[in-house]
Every structure is written in structure tokens, then in C-alpha cells.
Amino acid sequence: MTVILRAENLSKRFGGLKAVDAVELELNDGEILGVIGPNGAGKTTLFSMIAGSIPPTTGRVLLEGNVISGGSPRRAVRAGVVRTHQIVRPFQNLTVLENVMVGAIYGKARPLGARERALEVLDFCSLRDRAPQLPGGLTLAGRKRLELARALATEPRVLLLDEVIAGVNPAEALHMADLIRSVREKRGLSIILIEHVMPAVMRLSDRVIVLDAGKKIAEGKPQQVVKDSRVIAAYLGESASAAASAQPGPAGSPTPTSGAAPASLPTPPANPTPASIPKKGPGGHQ
Ligand SMILES: Nc1ncnc2c1ncn2[C@@H]1O[C@H](COP(=O)(O)OP(=O)(O)OP(=O)(O)O)[C@@H](O)[C@H]1O
Numbered sequence: 501m502t503v504i505l506r507a508e509n510l511s512k513r514f515g516g517l518k519a520v521d522a523v524e525l526e527l528n529d530g531e532i533l534g535v536i537g538p539n540g541a542g543k544t545t546l547f548s549m550i551a552g553s554i555p556p557t558t559g560r561v562l563l564e565g566n567v568i569s570g571g572s573p574r575r576a577v578r579a580g581v582v583r584t585h586q587i588v589r590p591f592q593n594l595t596v597l598e599n600v601m602v603g604a605i606y607g608k609a610r611p612l613g614a615r616e617r618a619l620e621v622l623d624f625c626s627l628r629d630r631a632p633q634l635p636g637g638l639t640l641a642g643r644k645r646l647e648l649a650r651a652l653a654t655e656p657r658v659l660l661l662d663e664v665i666a667g668v669n670p671a672e673a674l675h676m677a678d679l680i681r682s683v684r685e686k687r688g689l690s691i692i693l694i695e696h697v698m699p700a701v702m703r704l705s706d707r708v709i710v711l712d713a714g715k716k717i718a719e720g721k722p723q724q725v726v727k728d729s730r731v732i733a734a735y736l737g738e739s740a741s742a743a744a745s746a747q748p749g750p751a752g753s754p755t756p757t758s759g760a761a762p763a764s765l766p767t768p769p770a771n772p773t774p775a776s777i778p779k780k781g782p783g784g785h786q
């Protein structure tokens with residue numbers, strides 16, 4: 501397997517807070533890597549450093565051996581790495597097509613073919629019929645697909661998806677999951693996926709890493725990771741985890757009552773406002 505993107509000793513400090521703490525990460529060519537962790541774990545900050553939006557305090561990110569961190573989003577996009585934003589904010593006064601054309605032009609020396617590229621990507625994201633409309637008329641799921649289309653229009657090799665499924669209804673979530681799969685299969689992209697919707701993470705990811713308080717606390721196949729006691733503790737809080745593991749499960753094994761089943765880790769709300777962000781999942785500790 502070829503490693504396409506590598507993060508080495510990546511940290512971000514905001515004043516006294518270590519939002520990301522010495523994270524190492526590898527993304528293989530053609531892989532979908534899930535990133536999970538409780539609210540405030542540092543997932544979005546990790547993306548911001550990989551995508552060049554903020555400089556790392558320590559460490560670096562390499563795409564096929566070339567450093568892409570510490571520059572700018574434009575440099576990362578030119579290199580082939582693009583991210584979507586957790587809180588989608590399309591240009592409200594531009595049409596859906598124009599929004600995607602911004603992506604098609606961004607980071608390119610010449611805007612040649614931007615319109616055609618944008619239309620092709622809109623087609624791929626099932627938004628072609630919305631091309632002349634303003635984004636204000638789209639549902640949240642539509643706006644998330646628009647965010648994906650804008651990112652795809654930059655013609656990346658690595659796509660960073662920040663909660664593109666959370667918050668949409670179940671049918672739209674399935675549609676988005678299919679779309680993500682076909683981004684890999686039909687467009688050949690490698691993907692890192694931050695997502696709170698655990699069934700989607702479980703189904704889509706080849707591998708998952710778990711962040712808690714800025715640190716990578718687990719890594720592996722999705723089915724293994726969600727059974728990891730450190731992961732359950734991170735979501736539920738240490739005491740809840742200890743109490744749960746003290747209760748024998750159906751087969752007599754120590755099985756936490758609420759955290760053991762894959763896909764049953766608590767699902768926080770999408771795009772929580774600062775006031776609503778719990779540091780841990782329900783029942784957790786601050
Ligand atoms: N620009 C900033 N300045 C100061 N602190 C920040 C900044 N951005 C993020 N933080 C803090 O860094 C920590 C990690 O935030 P981040 O947004 O990366 O978490 P997250 O894992 O994406 O959370 P969520 O699941 O809620 O989206 C949080 O404590 C957050 O308040």
C-alpha cells in the first residue's frame with residue numbers, strides 16, 4: 501500500500517490549550533480513513549492544519565513526500581489537498597454553479613474550463629438542476645453536497661470531509677454515503693472523513709483513528725476501535741466506562757451496556773454551537 505499523505509508530530513496550541521497534540525497519521529492511496537472523537541477533540545483543527553488553513557505549532561504534513569503544511573489553503577489545493585467545512589457557508593449571492601466555479605478556479609493559474617468542470621461536478625453530486633439557483637434554496641443536505649462539489653471542482657487527490665453526513669435525514673445520509681464511496685471509486689480520491697454519525701463511519705471507513713483531547717488514542721479497523729476501552733471512556737467519561745465494563749455482558753464478557761455495540765457510540769449534534777458543545781458525550785465529564 502502506498503502512503504499518499506502523512507502527518508508527522510502534528511500539534512496545535514491555542515494559548516494554553518493543546519487542541520492537537522503530537523498526532524501521527526498516514527493515509528494510504530485510495531483509502532477512506534475515518535476520524536472520530538468527542539466534541540472538542542481536535543478533529544477540525546487537525547483538518548485545518550492538513551489543509552493549510554492554520555499553521556501547525558509543531559510537525560508537518562507531507563503529500564507524497566512534499567511538505568504542504570504551514571503555507572496556505574491555496575498551496576494545499578494546488579498540491580491536491582482540499583477540505584470541506586463543518587459549517588457550510590456558500591456564497592449566498594452567487595448561484596450554485598458559480599459557487600462551484602469558485603472551487604474550479606481556486607488555486608489554478610488560469611480559469612480555463614472552470615464552467616465545464618463545475619457542471620460535471622454538479623452532475624456528479626446530483627445538483628445539476630440546481631445550477632442556476634441561489635444556494636439559500638437548498639436543504640442542509642443540498643448545501644453539504646454543494647460544499648462537496650466545490651471541493652471536488654478543485655480536482656484534488658486527497659479530500660478532507662468534515663461532518664458532511666451529520667445533521668441530515670436518514671435518506672439523505674445514505675445518499676451522501678453513496679456519493680462518498682463513488683468519489684473514491686469513480687474519481688480515485690483518497691479520503692479522510694470526520695464524522696459523528698457512527699453507522700456511516702463504520703460502513704465507509706477502511707480504518708479509523710480516534711482523537712481525544714488532542715491526542716490520538718486509538719487506531720485500527722472500525723469494528724476494533726469502537727470496542728476499545730479508551731475510546732468508550734473518551735465518549736462516556738471514565739466512570740461511566742468503568743461502571744459499564746463492571747457489568748457482565750450477555751456472553752459473560754465485560755461489555756459496556758451502552759458503548760459496546762459498534763455504531764452505538766453517542767452521536768452529538770451536528771455543528772453544535774459553542775454553548776451546546778459538551779466536552780464528552782451524554783453523561784460524560786467536562
Ligand atoms: N481558533 C481557535 N482558537 C482557540 N481555540 C480553538 C480554536 N479552534 C478550536 N479551538 C479549540 O480547540 C479545541 C478543538 O477544537 P476542534 O474544533 O478542533 O474540535 P472538534 O473535534 O472538531 O470538535 P467538534 O466535534 O465539536 O466539531 C476545542 O477546545 C476548541 O474550543
Ligand SMILES: [Mg+2]
Pocket residue numbers: 543544545586
Ligand atoms: Mg469539528
